[in-house]
Amino acid sequence: MANSERWYSDPTQIYWTCKALIGGRILSTKTEIREVKGWRLAAITEKLRKQYGWPILTDYRGPKNVAHYRLAPGTDIxxxxxxxxxxxxxxxxxGAAHE
Structure with missing residues (x-):
C-alpha cells in the first residue's frame, strides 16, 4: 500500500463506517466504540468527505455537542x-443501482 493511501484507522472500522452510512444509519463515536471498538469516526468521515467526495452531513446533538454523521438525503450510493x-x-x- 502506498504511503499516501495509508489510513490510521483499522480497515474494519473504515469498512464498518462505509457500510453503515450506505445502509442509512446515523453514526456517533459512541456507536463506533460499541460496535467496532474504534475511536476514529471523525477522521474516517472527514477522509470520506475530502478524498472520496462522500456527501456526509454532521449534526451536533445534546449539551456536549456530540457529532452524528449521516449521508445527505438523496445520495446516489x-x-x-x-x-x-x-x-x-x-x-x-x-445491486442498489439496479433496484
Missing amino acids: ARLRLPPSAKSLCDRLD
Missing part, C-alpha cells in the same frame, strides 16, 4: 467512490 478496505461493498452498490 451507486456513485460513491470507496476506499480500498471497503471495495467489497461494490456488490451492494451495484
